[in-house]
Amino acid sequence: MKLVAVLYLEDDERLVEEILKAVGVSTFSRMDMEGHGAGVPGWFGDVSSYRSRLLFTWVSPEQASDLLA
Numbered sequence: 001m002k003l004v005a006v007l008y009l010e011d012d013e014r015l016v017e018e019i020l021k022a023v024g025v026s027t028f029s030r031m032d033m034e035g036h037g038a039g040v041p042g043w044f045g046d047v048s049s050y051r052s053r054l055l056f057t058w059v060s061p062e063q064a065s066d067l068l069a
Contacts, residue, residue, distance in 0.1 A: 002064035003056065007033070010051040020057070023066040028057035 008016050020028065033052045
């Protein structure tokens with residue numbers, strides 16, 4: 001078994017669920033997160049906070065490989 005953790009933006013939740021379903025993952029835990037970070041080149045100062053999610057699931061090695069692909 002492999003532990004998979006996925007950090008993604010709130011707006012991408014439907015896509016993440018579709019990917020999990022495509023590889024046969026139906027059980028997972030999900031938490032709301034608030035991200036913070038420094039600006040990147042071309043941005044001014046700190047970036048605004050953003051809503052994200054953190055998902056954990058245990059999967060077979062094959063499913064883990066499929067998720068990475």
